[in-house]
Amino acid sequence: MxxxxxxxxxxxxxxxxxxxxxxxxxxxxxxxxxxxxxxxxxxxxxxxxxxxxxxxxxxxxxxxxxxxxxxxxxxxxxxxxxxxxxxxxxxxxxxxxxxxxxxxxxxxxxxxxxxxxxxxxxxxxxxxxxxxxxxxxxxxxxxxxxxxxxxxxxxxxxxxxxxxxQRSTIDLFVKAVAIVREGRVGKIKKMSCRIGAAHGSPALPVADVPKELDWDRWLGPAPLTDYRWLKNDRQEKKKNRDFTNAHYEFRWWYEYSGGKLTDWGAHHVDIAAWALAASGQSDAIVSISGDAKHPVDFVDGVPQQNDRYNTATNFLLNVKFAGGVELEIRHDQSNGVMIEGEKGRIFVNRGKLVGAPVEALQDNPLPEDAIKNVYKGFDPIETERKGHWANFLKCVDEKKEPISDVHTHMRALNICHLAGICARLGRPINWDDKTEQIVGDDVANAMLKRTYRSGYEIEMDAPQPAAANG
Ligand SMILES: NC(=O)c1ccc[n+]([C@@H]2O[C@H](COP(=O)([O-])OP(=O)(O)OC[C@H]3O[C@@H](n4cnc5c(N)ncnc54)[C@H](O)[C@@H]3O)[C@@H](O)[C@H]2O)c1
Known part of the structure; x- marks a missing residue:
């Protein structure tokens, strides 16, 4: 059988x-x-x-x-x-x-x-x-x-x-962070997060909401607006989707996302922030400056057209940390993370980990516990279950903090959010890492929060458990 x-x-x-x-x-x-x-x-x-x-x-x-x-x-x-x-x-x-x-x-x-x-x-x-x-x-x-x-x-x-x-891809990103933690690139001077293509759209007409989509619920806490959709005629490439302000394409609207800066920034800036913290150097943000191009005009951070994608299609933003390290976040098809230290530099993305400090591992391998030390003490090869989901399920079983915890994630994601605020306002911002406030800029500070649409506020009381299958 x-x-x-x-x-x-x-x-x-x-x-x-x-x-x-x-x-x-x-x-x-x-x-x-x-x-x-x-x-x-x-x-x-x-x-x-x-x-x-x-x-x-x-x-x-x-x-x-x-x-x-x-x-x-x-x-x-x-x-x-x-x-x-x-x-x-x-x-x-x-x-x-x-x-x-x-x-x-x-x-x-x-x-x-x-x-x-x-x-x-x-x-x-x-x-x-x-x-x-x-x-x-x-x-x-x-x-x-x-x-x-x-x-x-x-x-x-x-x-x-x-x-x-990416925090659970052992031979690429985890190894890169371990190389940094073991001092193999030396003191970090500069990092670069290269983030691939973002795109704009033509004007999208208001369209009928598909039968099974509850548009009010999909919008939820976001402002009430019309559903928009336009057939993408360039679908010879399978990845060219129809234009819309809903499924998948929500990424290109600041109302629902941060564009590439948070979509891929959440991955690559996370690795840069993780490496910086592992190096023992300060990861406290001091300031962010730079330039970004948007498909629509913005006034005080607010897009002035509501019928087309509005997130940044090109950007070069510079983040300064308290210890003097600089991180550039830029639109670049090589889509990965460069870490430059006093002794050498490494580049890592989803396909490769390269650089002189990586080549040097052949003669001088990382210590046995180097991976475990950055992977919060978990041994990634000890069990049958491997990968990010496996790490989560193990932590559920053992009531432990997973590798991508909310605290370190938010430290990295704050860099992306602040870069987005700088991009939308078109001016530099200074950050007080202790109070987690932007210094001397009320408009920018107001962008640290959003208003939830009535009926979709966060319910802070736990729901009462109902009968099974309720
Ligand atoms: N980790 C990664 O590499 C990775 C890759 C792709 C997407 N993502 C993330 O996954 C998330 C979803 O992205 P996607 O590409 O799957 O988008 P998607 O539009 O394909 O899927 C989102 C789904 O959520 C549903 N939804 C909307 N409001 C809801 C609600 N109130 N209750 C229940 N369901 C609701 C939508 O109808 C849709 O089915 C995003 O946050 C994206 O950043 C992560």
């Missing part, structure tokens, strides 16, 4: 046991077990997925051998139903409102993969409801949202992994 048959047989017997009314862990609970195509063990985790678009589906696909997704929530029910069909044979619960998942006490672990403007609210409410969460990057739309998330994480002790998975 093959594994799937074994599994089906096992599910049937589990259901019989359940009918006898015994108390069992989730897997044995008699509820339909949802992943039929894996070598399932009884340590599988039951999770809820909030946001079932590209990344939500991609992440679950990557981690499905360890998970049963038992509930799906999406403002577009066609996405939730598609995910349910793919990962749970259509047997998961499907909700339009993610709070239905928060109310369920049989679900302790969540994955949030909503658009950026919809991260902070469900994440805070989930932590308050006692859940552990793998939440996509960038965790927030503003600096002040990060302050709130840090406070609630501290108060609740929730295990939160941020979706900056």
């Amino acid at each position: 093959n594994t799937n048959n074994n599994r089906r047989q096992f599910i049937k017997s589990s259901a019989k046991v359940a009918a006898a009314g015994l108390t069992m862990p989730y897997f044995f609970s008699g509820k339909p077990t949802l992943a039929f195509d894996t070598d399932s063990k009884n340590d599988r985790v039951a999770i809820g997925l909030i946001g079932c678009g590209g990344m939500g589906m991609g992440n679950i696909n990557a981690a499905r051998k360890w998970l049963d997704v038992v509930a799906y929530a999406d403002a577009d029910l066609s996405h939730a139903n598609q995910a349910n069909k793919k990962f749970s044979n259509g047997k998961g619960a499907v909700y339009a409102d993610y709070r239905k998942i928060l109310e369920r006490d049989d679900i302790k672990v969540l994955h949030i993969a909503t658009p950026d403007h919809w991260h902070t609210k469900p994440l805070i409410e989930a932590m308050k409801a006692g859940k552990d969460v793998y939440c996509e990057k960038p965790l927030t739309l503003t600096v002040d949202e990060g302050k709130l998330i840090r406070a609630v994480q501290k108060e609740t002790g929730a295990v939160v992994q941020v979706g900056t998975q």
